[in-house]
Amino acid sequence: xxxxxxxxxxxKENPAEAEAVSHRLLLRAGMIxxxxxxxxxxxxxxxxxxxxxxxxxxxxxxxxxxxxxLLPAVQPAELWEESxxxxxxxxxxxxxxDRHSREFCFGPTHEEVITDLxxxxxxxxxxxxxxxxxxxxxxxxxxxxxxxxxxxREFIMKDxxxxxxxxxxxxxxxxxxxxxxxxxxxxxxxxxxxxxADTGPIGGSFxxxxxxxxxxxxxxxxxxxxxAYGANLExxxxxxxxxxxxxAPVGSAPEEVHTPEVRTIDEVxxxxxxxxxxxxxxxxxxxDRGPVAVLIRGDHEVNEVKVKNLLRVTDISxxxxxxxxxxxxxxxxxxxxxxxxxxxxxDHAVAALGAFVSxxxxxxxxxxxxxxxxxxxxxxxxxLRTVTSQDPCPxxxxxxxxxxxxxxxxxxxxxxxxxxxxxxxxxxxxxxEVFMFMGCYxxxxxxxxxxAIEQGHDEEGIIWPMALAPFQVGVVPISISDxxxxxxxxxxxxxxxxxxxxxxxxDRDERPGVKFKDFDLIGLPLRVVIGPKTLAxxxxxVRHRRSRQIALVDLDKLLxxxxxxxxxxxxx
RNA sequence: CGGGACGUAGCGCAGCCUGGUCAGCGCGCCUGCCUUGGGAGCAGGAGGUCGGCGGUUCAAAUCCGCCCGUCCCGACCA
Numbered sequence: 143x144x145x146x147x148x149x150x151x152x153x154k155e156n157p158a159e160a161e162a163v164s165h166r167l168l169l170r171a172g173m174i175x176x177x178x179x180x181x182x183x184x185x186x187x188x189x190x191x192x193x194x195x196x197x198x199x200x201x202x203x204x205x206x207x208x209x210x211x212l213l214p215a216v217q218p219a220e221l222w223e224e225s226x227x228x229x230x231x232x233x234x235x236x237x238x239x240d241r242h243s244r245e246f247c248f249g250p251t252h253e254e255v256i257t258d259l260x261x262x263x264x265x266x267x268x269x270x271x272x273x274x275x276x277x278x279x280x281x282x283x284x285x286x287x288x289x290x291x292x293x294x295r296e297f298i299m300k301d302x303x304x305x306x307x308x309x310x311x312x313x314x315x316x317x318x319x320x321x322x323x324x325x326x327x328x329x330x331x332x333x334x335x336x337x338x339a340d341t342g343p344i345g346g347s348f349x350x351x352x353x354x355x356x357x358x359x360x361x362x363x364x365x366x367x368x369x370a371y372g373a374n375l376e377x378x379x380x381x382x383x384x385x386x387x388x389x390a391p392v393g394s395a396p397e398e399v400h401t402p403e404v405r406t407i408d409e410v411x412x413x414x415x416x417x418x419x420x421x422x423x424x425x426x427x428x429x430d431r432g433p434v435a436v437l438i439r440g441d442h443e444v445n446e447v448k449v450k451n452l453l454r455v456t457d458i459s460x461x462x463x464x465x466x467x468x469x470x471x472x473x474x475x476x477x478x479x480x481x482x483x484x485x486x487x488x489d490h491a492v493a494a495l496g497a498f499v500s501x502x503x504x505x506x507x508x509x510x511x512x513x514x515x516x517x518x519x520x521x522x523x524x525x526l527r528t529v530t531s532q533d534p535c536p537x538x539x540x541x542x543x544x545x546x547x548x549x550x551x552x553x554x555x556x557x558x559x560x561x562x563x564x565x566x567x568x569x570x571x572x573x574x575e576v577f578m579f580m581g582c583y584x585x586x587x588x589x590x591x592x593x594a595i596e597q598g599h600d601e602e603g604i605i606w607p608m609a610l611a612p613f614q615v616g617v618v619p620i621s622i623s624d625x626x627x628x629x630x631x632x633x634x635x636x637x638x639x640x641x642x643x644x645x646x647x648x649d650r651d652e653r654p655g656v657k658f659k660d661f662d663l664i665g666l667p668l669r670v671v672i673g674p675k676t677l678a679x680x681x682x683x684v685r686h687r688r689s690r691q692i693a694l695v696d697l698d699k700l701l702x703x704x705x706x707x708x709x710x711x712x713x714x
Numbered sequence: 715c716g717g718g719a720c721g722u723a724g725c726g727c728a729g730c731c732u733g734g735u736c737a738g739c740g741c742g743c744c745u746g747c748c749u750u751g752g753g754a755g756c757a758g759g760a761g762g763u764c765g766g767c768g769g770u771u772c773a774a775a776u777c778c779g780c781c782c783g784u785c786c787c788g789a790c791c792a
Contacts, residue, residue: 155726159785299792586792621750655752
């Protein structure tokens with residue numbers, strides 16, 4: 143392609159609206175433009191990258207035996223009512239009405255539609271297993287779209303849904319998808335980490351997330367420095383800690399201490415001259431099953447996902463100030479478990495304490511020498527806190543690190559959730575009608591584009607991996623008015639095209655500096671500069687974007703040199 | 715939805731506090747000359763309802779109110 147004929151509106155300066163690296167560079171490199179918050183146009187260069195990702199995803203999904211379909215973006219409300227999600231999904235679901243006032247939504251995901259399709263068309267175990275996928279636009283009316291393509295409201299997703307005759311089959315499919323995802327992200331040139339994940343509202347029994355490691359990642363994950371253990375921070379298990387040797391003798395009774403205006407853990411610790419780990423915070427939560435108290439050691443953070451899962455509720459929120467007063471008899475900051483008439487859920491670390499400090503449920507007072515079970519009853523002890531880098535790996539005991547990641551893929555074992563709700567059954571070999579075992583597998587295709595930039599860039603611009611680059615080679619003639627230079631560039635361009643290389647020829651009448659800057663910005667892996675100086679020696683200059691290394695190559699060896707480099711980066 | 719910031723030419727910004735020679739700068743764009751190995755130079759030129767509506771005032775980009783939009787920090791997710 144000729145540079146002058148492509149719409150590549152590069153920007154010299156950073157757009158004010160963009161903060162994240164990938165967002166800035168996608169805009170500056172002329173790959174995307176914003177239409178509305180979280181909604182973007184893909185320009186020619188951006189679309190080429192997107193197509194590269196799609197191509198890899200398609201190849202690997204097909205290789206794994208999945209079949210491509212294309213489902214509608216607009217879905218009737220009835221299906222969502224049937225699955226129960228019409229009323230559960232919330233504001234994130236973009237709801238619409240047609241001219242007859244019939245209700246629809248713009249699909250944020252397609253479990254309902256696919257299950258409906260399969261229940262109509264599949265009736266025998268002989269037709270199973272089945273794995274169907276599509277690559278399509280999704281819309282989720284996100285609370286806060288951000289970072290350009292990383293969290294858009296409209297985005298491109300590959301979603302796959304599998305149907306198996308039994309749990310063992312479903313697990314085999316899950317394993318296949320696990321391996322397939324590994325291949326996909328490896329081919330995309332991404333450095334990623336596979337972690338255990340909470341299943342969230344999609345439901346199901348277990349799942350893994352594929353995380354691209356990057357500072358701008360919105361997710362935190364715990365990763366073992368020794369073994370393969372990795373988990374989303376909201377899922378990562380905290381091992382029960384050993385009893386704390388510090389506190390006062392277990393024998394003495396709780397004692398009220400006057401602590402005027404002393405509310406936070408730090409304030410209490412300073413005032414009573416104890417360490418935060420000798421204090422227990424009592425958090426009052428509202429749930430759809432009524433209010434509960436959660437006990438967490440002062441130096442720990444509550445993990446609301448774990449609380450939700452333990453209580454088997456879909457929503458929890460911290461009780462407001464007036465509600466706390468109503469339930470505990472004291473202002474926020476003085477809650478404690480002693481005398482509290484609520485179900486009390488304690489983290490392991492709290493139960494392991496000998497005696498601790500807590501609120502007294504009386505304004506300006508705290509209790510010291512509080513003992514679990516002796517002074518109050520714990521409804522249940524569980525893992526309710528978020529792990530820290532101080533925690534040991536739950537598998538091997540080695541050190542954990544906390545990393546940031548961008549979730550680019552997520553695989554779920556769904557089980558029977560949707561097949562039961564939508565009655566997707568088949569007849570097994572014994573003529574019994576049974577529910578299909580389902581799994582679902584998502585990849586954020588447009589998000590991969592952004593994630594690749596987060597991992598591949600420098601001060602000058604994007605550094606694409608060969609597999610995702612919009613063009614593999616850029617050809618830059620120093621001057622298009624110097625005939626020999628232009629002829630040599632054009633001839634190389636034709637040769638490369640004929641050899642099947644994706645090449646961009648900069649035919650613009652610009653000064654060399656302008657072209658170099660633009661090529662650094664758009665990040666093609668290989669750049670060939672044709673100029674009078676090197677031409678006189680029968681050579682051309684090849685610059686590798688990532689390493690910035692420059693090679694002077696004989697003109698007659700140039701084509702092979704480029705082809706070899708492309709091949710080795712794609713397949714080496 | 716809570717907290718913070720912003721909205722002036724395609725992009726980046728100044729001007730606003732202290733209302734009146736404030737419609738300005740840089741980049742980009744168009745024409746011509748010149749130049750060609752890391753975003754050149756000269757000359758000429760096009761382009762703006764100062765986010766919108768309303769109010770105060772002799773007078774509003776500037777002060778006030780409401781609304782819209784955008785971004786950043788927290789609860790959702792590929």
